[in-house]
Amino acid sequence: MDVHVRDLRYFAAVAEELSFTRAAERLHVSQPALSKQVRALERQLGHPLFERRARSVALTPQGAALLPAVRELIAGWTEAVRAARTAGPAESLAVGMQTAVGRDLQREVLGRFRERGWLISLRLVNWEDPTAGLAGGGVDAAFCWLPVPGVGAELTAKVLVREDRWVALPAGHRFAGRAEVDFAELLDEPFVALPRSAGPLREFWLGTAERGGREPVVGLEASSPEEVFEAVGAGLGVVLLAEGNARLYPRPDVVSVPVRGLAPCELALVWRADEGRRAVAEFAAAFREAPPAA
Amino acid sequence: MDVHVRDLRYFAAVAEELSFTRAAERLHVSQPALSKQVRALERQLGHPLFERRARSVALTPQGAALLPAVRELIAGWTEAVRAARTAGPAESLAVGMQTAVGRDLQREVLGRFRERGWLISLRLVNWEDPTAGLAGGGVDAAFCWLPVPGVGAELTAKVLVREDRWVALPAGHRFAGRAEVDFAELLDEPFVALPRSAGPLREFWLGTAERGGREPVVGLEASSPEEVFEAVGAGLGVVLLAEGNARLYPRPDVVSVPVRGLAPCELALVWRADEGRRAVAEFAAAFREAPPAA
DNA sequence: CTACAGCTATAACCGATAGCTATGGACGTC
């Protein structure tokens, strides 16, 4: 009875929300996709898991019987992954990053740990996962742009850099020559967005909070820096990015300009709050925290 | 860190066999498919699970750490599926079948149990799984053609019918008018075969044991009766089938003829040897066993 | 030392799957 753990997560989410719509939101998938997958799971099991009634969804007896086992399986797998990783050679640490971090942040620290014989494996994860692998247990720590869902609860964050947000424009854009632009001027521009599964991060880089309720125009979605700059360079849209990243990715066909009227962005090192390994704590301690915002 | 339980089975199989080739055989998939899936799993985890050396495959420390957890997860899930099914209403039984069983075998018995208020859900499973869902815990009992892997060990079988094997031919075939043919005459015919994942069942219906080592010519593979008869009717090959099934599926473009020189085939009711539910025992007891072979 | 045999990895291809958007249909609510 092979099953995809993803489908079990889906089932658990619906069981907890008792609503397909809300569960779909939580899972960052569309409601039909969720509906279909759950139906497929029911078909595979040979019995329904939910009773879909007028204004409510309820677990069937079979669903109720399955739920705890599903939770256990998911937790068990997550734990097993973590245990397997730490079974590797001596002091080894898996560190996730979403984009090139640069800024000489990690170079020195990583170098120092490598010299001491630690095995630091950097894992470039794409933007589908705003925790860069932390949530699923894939990494021990990650460089993330805030906001990261779970920080303050099961995750701890240490802000390393606080920067203004700039906008990347195609070289021929009418703002390309400006010394800076006001965010209000950009509201009608088509934006290049992160994938919807990136959750709050997508909203943050669309500047949703600063739009005063006006829907952003999403030109297209991109899930890697290359794709983003390709799209911007081709004139398909503009995109917000951190000042440091604007310098980190110089391209002839893209121009970056500071934006007024936006909260700054924060790059943080994130790790699990219940992390027990001394190595992780030591790694985190090796970074200097950015001074609090002005 | 979503994962497909199938991939965990694959990992466990390789870990047990310490050979991709043998594990692939055991899993009834091709060796490259297995290789690829395991590599993908390793990539997802971010560390290798096996050391591939000259003439041997060995678990890495991480692989060794993961193995017991994986075994446990698979066992736990299988058990959970079974528990969920039995959490359904009162006396309910999931029964698998691979083809229409017919022969008035189940009609009377199923009817009797239904009248007593039991909920018998028949599940038509395809030939990919020779245990018709028993192995994965998807059903409580199944009508299967022998041989079924596991019978005698974790599965118990009760032979219900023993029949001669016939051959289905396209209507225009040179043997179509015969009263019977000798299997030796069929050795060079292209055969319609079950999918390779059907395991020993595929061999049985190709008559491999009676070919004296000569490789069968497989015209094409089919995974449902409709496909098989479509293929035979179209002249793409011939196929062995049970005498009873030859009568069960009358088609104008297909002719069936008895075959000499083949062991008979056996249709059995199969259930788990460690089955604890009274309902299953009672269900099994309701069928008459076929007299032992002559 | 060359040829062969056994084993894993790669390539090219193909059908099934999981995702999306748009839309339909059922049922409370106002």
Place this chain on the structure above:
DNA sequence: GACGTCCATAGCTATCGGTTATAGCTGTAG
């Protein structure tokens, strides 16, 4: 009775898991 909410269906596309064919490595036999 119109509307809003929520789940299901339809139609489409990209990715994935499978296949066969073949390459590459390595120990063994002649």
